Amino acid sequence: MSLFVEVARAKSFRRAAEALGMPSSTLSRRIQALERAIGLRLLHRTTRRIELTEAGQLYFERSRGIVEEARLAHEQLDELVSQPRGVLRVSLPVxxxxxxxxxxxxxxxxxxxxIAFEFDLTPRxxxxxxxxxxxxIRMGALTDSHLVGHKIAHVPRCLYASPSYLDAHGEPGTPDELSQHECLLFPNETHWTLLRDGAKCQVAVDGRFHLNNVGMMQRLAADGLGIALLAPPSVSDTAGRGTQRLRQVLPDWQATPIEVHALTETRLLPAKVQRFIEYLKEHLAQ
Incomplete structure (x- = not known):
């Protein structure tokens, strides 16, 4: 329809093709296909110029307004893409x-x-x-196969304990010695898998505290109640402030990184969602 409007305005395939940046032969074939789809001839073609048929004049008068509305709609969408707005509703772990x-x-x-925000901080x-x-936002392995996953980060985890805990209980020299220490664990966590230069070690761990909140785990570790797997200070400003009272244990070893994904229902995303995911990738990939 938009190609026909350009031809009708220019009254020339050559001039319309130049304005559209496409070959005249391609433009002519597209208009012929339009005429076949409608079942009416829209243009009278001569060697010098083209004229609108009665059906073509009616189609032009109706379609040029539609094409203009579509152009304005795309311009407005372009504005949304360059400066997205609206309420962004996000579910994410605490x-x-x-x-x-x-x-x-x-x-x-x-x-x-x-952009305005509605955050739902919930484990569900x-x-x-x-x-x-x-x-x-989901941390860990994906299980929602019907959703679209956008990987935004790998979160490394290292072992930390407070100087007071290490002074009182000694510092482990090997991963196996962790089984002799108080460890701060997630619910149902019984083993830690540690990596070093491609080598993998699985060690049984135990402790008095099992909890599902990293912030509280970090505070307990800082207060000398055990060894915890935490994100390194370089990963997060908040983690950095919290680990100022902590010392890294077994610095050559790290736990398996946790994958972080942004899940969406579809790949066709509004600009506000696309920019949010891109921003997280940009800042968390470091």
Whole structure:
């Protein structure tokens, strides 16, 4: 339809093709296909110029307004892409929100002032189809196969303990010695898998505290109650402040990194969601 409008305005395939940046032969074939689809001839073709048929004049008068509306719609969408706006609804784990996202929100807010936020900090797995969320952040292996996963980061984890704990209980020299220490663990966690230069070691661990909040785990470690697997200070400003009272244990060994994904219902994303995911990739990939 838009090609026909250009030809009707120019009254010439050559001039319309030059304006559109396409070969005249291609443009002519496209208009012929349009005429076949409609079942009416829209143009009278001569060697010097073209004229609109009665049907062509009616089609031009109706279609040029539609084409103009479509052009304006695309311009408005381009504005949304360059400066997205609207409410961004995100479901995310408490630990990720506090440790990783919060320190990076001020810059994102400054970059995209038209975006407002609704954050749901919950451990439950929300239904992106039935509930009004734009994106969900998940840490660990993906299980929602019907959703689209966008990998945004690998979070490394290292062993930390407070100097007071290490002074009282000694510092482990090998991973196997961790089984003799108080370890701060997630619920149902009984083993740690540690990596060094391609080597893998699995060690049984135990402790008095099992909890599902990294912030509290970090505080307990800082207060001398055990050894914890935490994100290194370089990963997060918040983690950095929290680990100032901690010392890295077995620095040559790291735990298996945790994958972080942004989940969406579809790959066709509004600009506000696309920019949010891109921003997280940009700042967390480091």
């Amino acid at each position: 630990d990720f929100a506090i440790v990783f996202l919060t320190p990076r929100l001020p810059e994102f807010c400054h970059r995209y002032p038209g 797995r929300v239904d992106l189809v039935a509930e009004p969320f734009d994106v969900a």
